[in-house]
Every structure is written in C-alpha cells, then in structure tokens.
Amino acid sequence: MTRVLIVDDDAFILEGIKRIAGQNFEVDIANSGQEGLHMLTADGPYAVVVSDVSMRGMSGIEFLEMARSVAPMTTRVIMSGYADQEILSASINRAAVFRFLNKPFSRKEFFDCLNESVTEYTRTVSSQLGMSKNELDQKWILTELDKADFDRDFTVRYQPRVLSGSGVLHGLEALIRWNHPEHGPISPMEFIPVAEQGSSIRELTQWVLRKACQTWTDWQYQHSMDVAMSVNISPVLFSDPGLVGMVRNTISRSGIDPNKLELEITEGLDLHDYDLVQDKIAGLKSLGLHLSIDDFGTGFASMSYLQSLDVDCIKIDRSFVTHAPDKAKDYSILKSVKDLGQQLGLKTVAEGIENDRQAQTICELGIDEMQGYLFAKPLLAEDIVPWIEGRTALIPNVTTELPQSLLLKCA
Structure with a gap:
C-alpha cells in the first residue's frame, strides 16, 4: 500500500x-x-x-x-x-x-x-x-542489494514489546532499515520481497541476527537488561540446509541466552513439504530458543500453523487491532485468538497499538503483550536505554488493576 x-x-x-x-x-x-x-x-x-x-x-x-x-x-x-x-x-x-x-x-x-x-x-x-516502477522494485533493488555495504547502508532498529497492564518492557523486535547512499531510505516492504528472490535474504537475515544478538549481549553486560529479543526469519530460509547451523553459530559467538531469543515466522511458510519444515522447526527449538507466528490471521493457513508447528507465541496482526475498540467483529476475533492462545498455552502479542483506546481494549481482553507506536517507534540501539530511563505512564489513561504510572524498567 x-x-x-x-x-x-x-x-x-x-x-x-x-x-x-x-x-x-x-x-x-x-x-x-x-x-x-x-x-x-x-x-x-x-x-x-x-x-x-x-x-x-x-x-x-x-x-x-x-x-x-x-x-x-x-x-x-x-x-x-x-x-x-x-x-x-x-x-x-x-x-x-x-x-x-x-x-x-x-x-x-x-x-x-x-x-x-x-x-x-x-x-x-x-x-x-531511468526505469519503470516495476523495474525499481525488482532489477534495480536486486542489483543494489548485491553491492550494498551492510554495515554502512543498513541499520537495525528495535521496537519495544510491553506487558499489557503494567507497561513493563518485556522484549524488543529487531527491524532492518536500508538507507541507500544515493536514493535515501528504501522500505523493507520493497526490498525484502526482492531479496527473497535471490541469495540476499540469507545474508540480510544473518546480518540482522548477528547484530541483534550482539546488541542483546552488550545490553546485558552493560545494563543488566535481561529482555527478550525477536528477529524475523524469512519463510524462504526454511529450504536452506544451513539455517539451523547459522542460528546456532550466531548464538554461540554472541553469547546471547537462547531462551531470550525468539524467531518470528510468517504465514508465507510452505507447509506442503511438511517433513522438511518440521525438521527445521525441531532443529531450531533444540537450540533453546522460542518461535512465534507473525501477522497471525492475515493468511488462510493460520489454524494449520497452530496445528502443525511447535510455536510459543502468536503475534496478532494490526488489522484486527485497529478497529477493535469500535467494531464488535474485530473485538470478537481478538477475543477468540486470545482464548485460543490461552487454551494452547501460547503467549499472545497485539501489534500496531497506536492509541489509548486500543491499549485499553487489549488490556481488557487479557492479551499478554502490546507493541506499537503508542509506546515507541523502532529505535536505534543507543536510544533504547535513554528511552527506558525516560518513560513513565507508558499506557496513559488505561485502567488496570496495576498502577497507571510506572517507570518502564526491564522485566
């Protein structure tokens, strides 16, 4: 869009x-x-x-x-x-x-x-x-990705996930950003699908994973920040025989506690090759990390994922959150997902929280965590600690059993 x-x-x-x-x-x-x-x-x-x-x-x-x-x-x-x-x-x-x-x-x-x-x-x-819009989205981006200097052209930003009700920081999602040296920012929505057509997606994922894990280790050492770190994994990589080894090596080299690492997968994951996917899932879970389904509810395979995959968390797509305070149907969908997650022993996270009423609705429903611009936009690594130190009343005007004005601190 x-x-x-x-x-x-x-x-x-x-x-x-x-x-x-x-x-x-x-x-x-x-x-x-x-x-x-x-x-x-x-x-x-x-x-x-x-x-x-x-x-x-x-x-x-x-x-x-x-x-x-x-x-x-x-x-x-x-x-x-x-x-x-x-x-x-x-x-x-x-x-x-x-x-x-x-x-x-x-x-x-x-x-x-x-x-x-x-x-x-x-x-x-x-x-x-000097090319059509379609060519920009395909050929040009692919060429620029191939010659990009990752450490110069890309950054990782971190968006907080907070516990519903208290506003206490529970985790951070690592998000890649591309600032092209000549043409400025290029949206992930434009370059990620193109990267998935070639080898760039593996290199980008490995780079983000390495940066995120090392940042977690630095925060833990310098500030005793023991929060969860989530990283997106492209469905394309589940056909890569080296996926589990790449993640294992990154965990080992960075020193991150694998129990604090969460990999997010979307409904683009092809379940037709069931045995291959299950092998990858089992290999990743054997490392001690967690898996979540991102953008839950946006595809037709949602229930198949819950039935087939050993996941720990459901991240509810923002499209169900936006109008939940006003539309009974959206509210009912959120409640159903929350109830389903509770019955299956899965954590639930609501994405795209932008205002107090949405936060209030999520708290009322008992969804475990919230993520969105109401709390913070994706931040650079060096801005996370000042943000934590400066935040109070993270969920303004939300009525819960807990105090409304809490200094946001690490869980």
Missing part, C-alpha cells in the same frame, strides 16, 4: 485526515516538522508528504524545504486555510511543492490530490532511476 506522511500540530486534524486517508493509503502522522523530518529519514520512503503551513516551531514551508533535501523523490503537498500569494510563492520556490490544498477541502479534493501526488512520485522515481 502506498505510504503517506501527514504533518500537522493539530491532533484533531491529524486523526481526522488519518481516518479518511487510511481507507486507501498507509498513513503515518507527525505532530511537528522536527518529528516529520525524523520519520522521513528513519521510516521512509514515503510517496507523499502533506504538511500544514502554520505550525509551532518549524513552519510548513521550512519543513517541506528541508524535506526536499532529505527525501527528494517524495512528493510534497502543503495545506493552508488561506491562499496567500506569498505563501504560494514560497511553497513553490523554496519547497518545490507539487500541490496546494486550501482548507477546508472535501474528501474528493483530498483523494484527488493524493492520487495525483502518487502519480507524480511514480513519475519522479522512474525519471530519476
């Missing part, structure tokens, strides 16, 4: 636009120009960035001018409640804005603007790289 970033210092407007645009686009929001710039560089690429012109601190024009530098291929749109000629000129001359949205605007005007902006983004990408 096409990614759009909305920047405004009015929380009400942000949420309203996100609700509307979220029907057709993957929408992220930022409440200041500073946060918007961070997201463009850390979480991009975005096809379109839309900013209000009047914001506290950094104005919309200043933000989009800087956005032009850090994310040159992203299409820029500015919103304003008054069509001042000076603003129009500054937007065009300084920030190279593609469209000007005059507030108030209709739903149709907004979607027309976004669709035109996405078309402009595709045209820009094609022009810059």
Whole structure:
C-alpha cells in the first residue's frame, strides 16, 4: 500500500485526515516538522508528504524545504486555510511543492490530490532511476542489494514489546532499515520481497541476527537488561540446509541466552513439504530458543500453523487491532485468538497499538503483550536505554488493576 506522511500540530486534524486517508493509503502522522523530518529519514520512503503551513516551531514551508533535501523523490503537498500569494510563492520556490490544498477541502479534493501526488512520485522515481516502477522494485533493488555495504547502508532498529497492564518492557523486535547512499531510505516492504528472490535474504537475515544478538549481549553486560529479543526469519530460509547451523553459530559467538531469543515466522511458510519444515522447526527449538507466528490471521493457513508447528507465541496482526475498540467483529476475533492462545498455552502479542483506546481494549481482553507506536517507534540501539530511563505512564489513561504510572524498567 502506498505510504503517506501527514504533518500537522493539530491532533484533531491529524486523526481526522488519518481516518479518511487510511481507507486507501498507509498513513503515518507527525505532530511537528522536527518529528516529520525524523520519520522521513528513519521510516521512509514515503510517496507523499502533506504538511500544514502554520505550525509551532518549524513552519510548513521550512519543513517541506528541508524535506526536499532529505527525501527528494517524495512528493510534497502543503495545506493552508488561506491562499496567500506569498505563501504560494514560497511553497513553490523554496519547497518545490507539487500541490496546494486550501482548507477546508472535501474528501474528493483530498483523494484527488493524493492520487495525483502518487502519480507524480511514480513519475519522479522512474525519471530519476531511468526505469519503470516495476523495474525499481525488482532489477534495480536486486542489483543494489548485491553491492550494498551492510554495515554502512543498513541499520537495525528495535521496537519495544510491553506487558499489557503494567507497561513493563518485556522484549524488543529487531527491524532492518536500508538507507541507500544515493536514493535515501528504501522500505523493507520493497526490498525484502526482492531479496527473497535471490541469495540476499540469507545474508540480510544473518546480518540482522548477528547484530541483534550482539546488541542483546552488550545490553546485558552493560545494563543488566535481561529482555527478550525477536528477529524475523524469512519463510524462504526454511529450504536452506544451513539455517539451523547459522542460528546456532550466531548464538554461540554472541553469547546471547537462547531462551531470550525468539524467531518470528510468517504465514508465507510452505507447509506442503511438511517433513522438511518440521525438521527445521525441531532443529531450531533444540537450540533453546522460542518461535512465534507473525501477522497471525492475515493468511488462510493460520489454524494449520497452530496445528502443525511447535510455536510459543502468536503475534496478532494490526488489522484486527485497529478497529477493535469500535467494531464488535474485530473485538470478537481478538477475543477468540486470545482464548485460543490461552487454551494452547501460547503467549499472545497485539501489534500496531497506536492509541489509548486500543491499549485499553487489549488490556481488557487479557492479551499478554502490546507493541506499537503508542509506546515507541523502532529505535536505534543507543536510544533504547535513554528511552527506558525516560518513560513513565507508558499506557496513559488505561485502567488496570496495576498502577497507571510506572517507570518502564526491564522485566
């Protein structure tokens, strides 16, 4: 789904636009120009960035001018409640804005603007790289992956998983990010599927696993942080005869406690070669680590996975979490998954928690853990400890049997 970033210092407007645009686009929001710039560089690429012109601190024009530098291929749109000629000129001359949205605007005007902006983004990408969008997603990315310097071009970010109710940090998920030296951030949604077509996926997985395990060891030694570390494993690697050996060697060399390592697998895992998959699962479990099913519920094989695989945890896809506070059907699905996990002795984790009401719902249902932007975006390794030390009231306005304001600390 096409990614759009909305920047405004009015929380009400942000949420309203996100609700509307979220029907057709993957929408992220930022409440200041500073946060918007961070997201463009850390979480991009975005096809379109839309900013209000009047914001506290950094104005919309200043933000989009800087956005032009850090994310040159992203299409820029500015919103304003008054069509001042000076603003129009500054937007065009300084920030190279593609469209000007005059507030108030209709739903149709907004979607027309976004669709035109996405078309402009595709045209820009094609022009810059001299190839079609499809070629960008395939041939170009594959070539760039093959020649990438992993330690220079890639980083691992860590997103916290917290215990429902208390907000206590329980674990971290390691997530890879690619900042191309010439073209800036490239989304994992773009390069991971391409990497899975060649040998790059094994190299990327090994690199992330090594980084995550070594980081865990460093944290444990320096700060006595005894938290869980989860790493995604591509289903493609289950046909790799060296998978178990790679994981075993990484555990041995890093010194991580295998009981604190969790490998996440998705429903893309082919269960037709049942014996092969079971052998790999048994080999991995023999190392003392844990296995979880990621994005549970997004495919047709969910129940087959629970029936066939020796897993320890279910990570419930965000699509079931988003509307659970308001939609009875989504709420019922969450409750059913939680009850199923409890009956099977599996831990449950809800992904994509973005607001207090979602957190409240998860706590009421008794789902074990939560993960999402309400608590933290994926952070660099060096930002984790300051984040832990600075967090209080991690689940604001959530009513539980435990105190609401807790200093987030290691479990």
